[in-house]
Each structure stands twice: as structure tokens, then as C-alpha cells.
Amino acid sequence: MGGQVRLGLAGCGKAGQKYLQAIVHLPEAELVAAFDTNYEVARRAALAFDVPAYDTLETMLRAIQLDGIIVASPTATHGPIALTAIANGVSVLVEQPMALTLAEAAAMVQKAKAAGVILAEAHSVRLLPAIQQVARAVRSGRLGTVVQAHAQVVAPRSDPYYEESPWRLDPTKSGGLIFSEAIALFDVLISLLGPVQEIYAQANYAVHHRPVEDVLSVQGQFQSGALATLNATTVGIKAGSAELLALVGTQGAAGIGPTLQGIQGWTVDGDDEDSVRQRLRELPARTSWQSSWDALDDFVRALEQGGTPVLAACHGLDTVAAAQAVERSVESGHVVRLDSA
Helix, strand or coil: CCCCEEEEEECCCHHHHHHHHHHHCCCCEEEEEEECCCHHHHHHHHHCCCCCEECCHHHHHHHCCCCEEEECCCHHHHHHHHHHHHHCCCEEEECCCCCCCHHHHHHHHHHHHHHCCCEEECCHHHHCHHHHHHHHHHHCCCCCCEEEEEEEEECCCCHHHHHHCHHHHCHHHHCCHHHHCCHHHHHHHHHHHCCEEEEEEEEECCCCCCCCCCEEEEEEEECCCCEEEEEEECCCCCCCCEEEEEEEECCCEEEECCCCCCEEEEECCCCCHHHHHHHHHCCCCCCCCHHHHHHHHHHHHHHHHCCCCCCEHHHHHHHHHHHHHHHHHHHHCCCEECCCC
16 A cells, blocks of 8 residues: 555544544554534544545545544444445444444454455554563463453543533443443453453442443453453542553462553563563653554554554454443343353
8 A cells, every 4th residue: 555544533522532643643644534423523623634524424435535444433333333434445443342242343343354454443452561561471371371360440430521422321322331441451351361251240330320330340250261350430539540450370470550551560480570660661651642543553554564453353352242241241140151252
């Protein structure tokens, strides 16, 4: 593919703004059109790039030749937008989660393969340096067999957060807490431990009494035999945000926190904990849009080289299947068994 990769943006809200910043810092990419169902939002996003704005996806696809489209719209619209783009021969980078059901996610992957276009999902937390450090330790066998893991997500959400984007209060549009706030770290667990075999989850509306849960607790058994827990909450305004990940293996242990940028504990064969910690501290500070840049760079490179992106959407099917099982367990109060996606 010669020249810059021609991109359209579908969804110009909060997530879309991060991709606009990423495009500015990625010379290989060029924004050529923007779409949002709110035309004024699309117009403002397009103005800075001097490109046309549209309030329907179909109009944009008819008017502009695109190499790829970034889908950063409300979660429930990810599938329909991606499938429409794929049907028009356009490759897609879709924000996480790519869909709220395994059936829709699998259809997206299958349709993209049949059409010969790229479908990538922005599970860019997998690419964070600290997560990569853990992944290398797991895949090299230096932790031994991972037998237990724990993840914690504290993502305080005040009323203005929902007032700005009311669709987040509708579980049919945003998914439960597992989809809306915990999906990135849940995906990391699955990428490290493999497919989930069974799930038991509980959730409640402890504080805010909104239509979406504010506390979630998940217990999972993986096909590998590992046991894991995931806790997530939107409560804790004064405590602030936090993300923790800990793995225990037969030969070592690794912990990340209180954010996913640094090491909390590191007992890994062949590594000096202080050296690992210092190496991560010395990395350049990450901006709020850096993860969007990581995902976009991966997508653009795959388009340029005709290869498969690291964040290919097919790698996220197990995560969607497990997240859907979490919601089923919350609703039923029972353990949910599932097969690999």
C-alpha cells in the first residue's frame, strides 16, 4: 500500500478524540473523513483535519475511499458499524469490546476473513510494557505453571460521567460492568492464562443504584487449571483509580500495580526485581491517548504490510465469550460453563 493509510473515524466522542490525537502523531496515517450520529460532534472533529463530516455511516462509505475505519462509537454499535464497513471492503479497527455477544463477535471475524479485510480489536493494554514483561515471564515458563491470578479494577464514576454519555446507563448498550470497565484487564488475564472453563460471578448496585452495577466479583477456572478472581467497581471517588494484576506460579510470582505501568512485586527466575522495576520507571511517561496510538500503529502496519495485526480481533473471541458468561452468571446466580471460542 503506497502513501498514507486513508482512515475514517466512526464515533467522535471521548474514545474518538484519543484516536484523533493518535493520528496526529502517526505519520503513516491520514484522517480523510469523520462520522458520528451527532453531526455537530462529527463536524468539530473533522474541522481540525479539514476533512468532511457525516451523520450516517453509509454516506461516508459511499463518498470517501477508505483503507480502514476506526470504530470508537458506543459499544452496542461496534458490531453493526464494523459489519457494514467489512461488507464495503474496508478494514476495521474496533474499540474494545468488539461486541456484547459471542455470536456477533464471531460473525465479525468470519465476515472479515471472507471479505479478505483486516479486523483488529483495540485490546492495547496487552501491549503495555509491564504487561509485556509479565507475558514474557509466563510464556518462557519462568513462572512455572500459573496456578492462581487476581485482577482488580477500581474505576470511580461520578454522575457527570454518565450525564455526558447517557448510553452508558443502559446495559443493553454498554454491557454490564465486565464489558464497560473491566474488559481490558479481563482480556489480559485470558491472554495470559488461556480460555476460561467456568465462571461464577456476583454483582450489585451497592451505592449508586444506577441501572448498571457498581460492584462486580468474578471467580474463574481456566482450561489450564488455573484459578482466578477479578473484582471491579465504579465506587471509590476519594480512593481514585487503580488497576492491579497478580500471578502466582509454581516457580515464581509477578505483580503489577497500583496502575498497569509498574511492578508491585517480582519473583521471577533470572530477573532482579529492582532492575525490572527501574527499567519500567525509566520508560517515557505515557499520555492519555498512547494506548490508542499503540492499537492504531499496529493496525496501520498490518494494512501497509498486508499482514496480521498483533491485536487481531480473532484473539479476543475467548474474552467476549467469557464476559458474556459473567453476565449470564450474574443474572442466573449459577456457575456457567463454556467452551473455548
